[in-house]
Amino acid sequence: MKALGFAVAVCVSVLGATAFAGPVGELRGHVAQADAAKRGRFAVGLRPALESLGPSAVPELISEAFRAPDPSWTESAAIAWRVSVLDALGTAKDARARVVFQKVLAETAADFQVQRAAAEGLAKLGDVDSLLPLIGRDAVVSGLGSARKLPAAKALALELTKASTEARAKLIVKALGQIGNSWAWATLPDRSEELAVRHEAAKSLIAAFVKYGGEVRSEAATQLLVVDAPNTAALIAQAKAGGIAVAELDGLSRRLAASPIR
């Protein structure tokens, strides 16, 4: 960690804007072009390109996270680059990046995607403790779904009960689906909390399905399929006993019976 801190300091204070002259820096030189050809809000292709550089690129990625954007870039180019750098760092799951994510999250005015990428990076490192105090922020909720830890699932479940708007509820529902994502869990080396997390997620998602209509209900249905918790059928039966949204719950049962992910 000390060595890394030194490297970053060198990059920022000595090398300034040039930073590392490695592959990340080379890719940085193409950001404006990628932005000009973007489809939608942000330039594409940066993230997979950065991720393909592998673990050896982490120090350079860390320096890039703090490097000022090129003055010639558009705002969208600057955001795209920073998000892609943070996403690639998150994928690397390298503990050296923890301080990067934390510092980025301290920038409360940063773009939603920037904060989301930082929160996701911390979540992938399992640093739930850093994120939970910030759970009131939508970007943190979006990132927290990658934590796949029971305390995170419980925190999201609690937040769902407190959601003051449907937009906030939908965001949490998505995060619950992400945290309980059954295909994601199957790739993880440590699956000790898998069933507990998926159960917790499914329980909250059923509650959201019953409580809300419209987009929140639709999203809850989708995420219930994603979580695919073994106890979902029982949870639906239990919810039907409440007598609310019974027909919709029956429809959900039919979709679960023909699950698109099993």
Add this chain to the structure above:
Amino acid sequence: MSGPTSLGPVTTLPPIEDTEERCLNAIDDDRNGLSDCADLKCKGFAFCIVTVDLRVDNNRDGLVELDNPADDLDEDTWNATHGAVFLANIDDDQKTCPAIVASDAQLASCNDAADEIVNGDDDLLDMAPLKVAPWQYAPATAVGTLHAEPAGKVRIFRLVQGQWLVFNEANDTLTADDLKAGVELRLEGKDIVRDTAVWDGYVNVKLDVTGILEPASDTVRMRVSPVMLHHHMTAPETSFVTRVPGSAVSTRFVNSLIGAINLTPEKAPLTQVSDQDIWTEDFFETGYMTMPAPGGQQHVIRAHYRSAGIEQNGAFPLRRAGQYVFRTLRGRDGAGIQAYTTQQQRDASSLNSYGNTETIPPYSHMGVDYPLGRVIRGSIPSFAPDPVLTKVMESQLVQPHVYVDTSWLVVGHIDETVSFLRAPNPRGWVLLINDPRLAKQMLEAEVAAGNGAVQMHVGKQWVIYPPVGQPYTTPAAISISQVLANTDIMARSAIAAAAIDAQLDIIKTATGLTEAEIIRVPFLHYTEYGASIAYQPGFVNGYVAGETDFIAPNPFGPMIGGVDIFKKDFEDKLAVIGQHVRWVDNWDLYHVNLGEVHCGTNAARVIPAAKWWEGGR
């Protein structure tokens, strides 16, 4: 009573107006205050029959026939069996619209309906014919007027001494001589329907004749053609693709596309759009308007929507490449349509690309016919395309819209997950739909077979491709096992699978599709900016290049025993329905930029035989 011997005066009775001679002498013969046809005693003569008859192509045979009662019967109503049709005359037959304009609004404002002249013979063909039937014995005092209601929606032209002149409804009249000779008229729509709450597309044209004994009138009801979108049941007449000037990768793609199109029986001519915007599917949508023509034909104006995507502030806020609609496609029987608001959801701006507008082919379900199919778009309240454009498209009525959720996709287009192909089944078509689960299962089967180390995407690169110059590349090759172990790919693919299931649920409910009518297209997803995009080239997102040819992006493996398992799966499935897959490499230009073949192509297709006016909407 007098007899032969009577010496009283001889009484002569006044003449009665009951003969042709007395009914045409302009004398009040019987001195009852009424002369000639004004006198009821003349009523039975042909020349006293009031003929106030405005004729249109009420029976939709492309002709206005004075001797055909079908062009007169119930002409003041409009339904699936009768009623005249007109076109929004918004093409530019003589290609006179200016190239230099000061704003997007001005660019769109020019068309043949914007002036008060007939712009040549082609322009005349775009107008609906009307006739005032001759009234041979119209009295000299008779005066005719014409009015269209609601006001301002159409313009009427009148043939005067071989010239078509605008008929000013407020001031112009038809004289007795006009009424005697009959009058040839043409009617042009000034615009399409943009909001049915404002105008439903109908006009009532009324001929009033005054200056006769009892004022008389005749009303015809007409309806403007909707703008219809193409579905995949007809082949392209013209294909479109962007060629980026000076770009080798663009040229390679165009050349490969030409090769694939040349393998189709139709060999639809390929128009190359010279632009930096490679998303040819997105910046315009082809459509058409029709009205009856002689011989059971349809007279067509192709009408093209410009993308409502906002790129910037100022006088030209819209996606620049969309100007193609006006600068190139507007012309003889070609029109452009522009509609947008600057108040649209900017984060959802991508939904205004027409990769997010497809058409479910014709079908019937639950006793309801959709002879022109239905438009399907990605839209939910919190993530929706431009509301003004949506209002315009919905107001066309004849292809009722179906909406699904595409908000989970980073690009957000319906064509990323769904397509439709002609098939020899009772419905006539099948649905192609992405199935990440199938992709996962196929890859897992290869791992189980000991092929986990086999690589996918061999030789391909993640590329940042500048329009000109050297690209930045990193290898994309990855083993099957690595893909299946990638948390992000798996997580995102599961979300995609469930979200696509929700789309399918809506489509099934709308159409009644059964599993036998669905072809599952296997590919996985990964994440960009917290949302989903095809990880492998998404080969549902292909170009329907003919009635039996689907141009799809090469998925690039894995190759097992020399066979690409995804290619084989797809080719086998499409062979069952008589379709050929024509693979092209769109990795560098489109896939790495979050699109596929379909996103880079477009088509003006053969006009379907189904006539919108018979559809009951």
